[in-house]
Amino acid sequence: MLGQQIVNGVMLGSVYAMVAVALTLSIGVLNFLNFSIPAMFMIGGMATWAFIHAGLPWPLAVAAALVVVGIASLIVELFTWRWMRGADKFVPLVSSMAFLILFEHLAIALYGSDLRTVNAGFSQVDLRFGGLVVGIPQLIGLVGSIVLIWCLSLLLNRTQLGRALRTIAEDSDTALLLGVNINRVVPIVFVVAGAFAAFAGVIFALNYRQVHPFMGEVVGLKGISAMIIGGMGNIWGSIVGGLVIGLVEVLAIGYFGADFVDIAVFGLLLLILFFRPTGLFAGMTAARGGI
């Protein structure tokens, strides 16, 4: 029983971890808490459902959903970053919150606010290890997220683009002086962060088979918590944070009932903010190569 709950917690945690990585990438490089990330998660899930519903096979639907998220991320970049440089420090945050409201209500206006069932056309295949049940889509999601995060880490630490991003994280004015083309590099951050959140949304849609215009809020709030617990700007910390939140959530449901999930998760977050406000792995921020 406990073993099964740990498996479920890790699966849920990997979804939170992906969202947390998207948020932490934005905070770490741009120092910007991007509230439109939960919307990208929702668009990933809802667009996958919509394209499957329209008759596309699921791999094409997923690809099309990722393209939609890429375009949405570029629009967000224009209005929260490119045209807003030099504005008050809360302005990008406000605009990204407005984008969250905009995308959620756009989804409602287009598809209604009902819970939709995703029918991907493949049957749920489970693997059994002893008494533990692991769904194959879950396993693919978990492995896929680990591989993606590993690729991101390589990108940041080993490539010219990664070096440019780390320079911007240190000081964007200096980066400009050193010849980094900020207007070309920053949109990549938005698209990569959006893609991570969207991939989490796709995994969520295919695993739990349900999508909803407000699905991003619940997961997004847990993703923010995961990011803080791991230490903002630290990718591997976000993964640990995501897994911690996933496990706490599943164990809280198992032992105290579903009503106590939010108290447990956000109570833990509040305690960490009290005693270690910079998270469990503070100090390893983007600029110092901890990303």
Added chain:
Amino acid sequence: MSGYLEGILVLLAVNIVYAYGAFLPLAAGQLNIGLAGFAAIGAYSSAYVSNVYGIHPLIAIPIGGVVAALIALVVAVPVLRTRGIYLALATFALGQVVQASLLNMNVVGGAAGYPVTAFIRLPVVVGFAVVVMLLVWLLFTTRFGIAARAVHDDERVADLMGIEVRGFQVAAFALGSLISGIGGGIYAHHFSFIEAQYFNITLSITIVLYVLLGGTQTVFGPLIGAAVFTLLPELLRGSANWRYVVFAAGIIVLMALRPQGLITGGMLRRLFDWRDPFAKSPDAAKERAT
């Protein structure tokens, strides 16, 4: 007066009170996105003392505000050790914990909601809003307003000028929470019923949006922001589905065109040719130059 109009006016008054609750920390450069949590604390504690101990709403509502302010102090003092966005994140976590806890507290009805027996009419609601507004305006004519502005513009320079930066941030945050708690108490005692689901993150974010859209440079910003964005959606009621889409798109465009908010210090000076001590800031100077 029609019930509809009265409903809108009460909503407007409550939103204005919330907006001043969000304005105080924003004016000192801190973001409170757990405002709904403090409003919930104010609403539930004032409803509890007026229901159980029979205390008059005029006293119960400020008591609710004081409880919210005390909890804000408990949160702010440890978290403000760090700079940057951590207080905003702590308020976010606190808002979530408050909502989740209230949903599980059977003494105040849990998820079923909590009925409030005492009732206050529209004039009392408006009276509270006017008093809150006047007190904040008075506060910002004192040294407090200038210091808050200095902390908002540059914490380090404010520190060099001898301002107790952390003290001001904690004070602005606790006072803002007090006002949010009062807003919650007004809401509870007019609508006679509260439920934890109302005090969600969307409420917090919407209120912060009102203030930032109105502008944080002057004490008139929250009033204008709350008024415009409470009344504007009412005009858009015809297209219910697209209403929020239009609202959100409006915010994004407004932020792109006028990032300092609708009302700025420089604008007031041009209009009335007066000097608002609160508006002395680099932004205002830039505006004057153009």
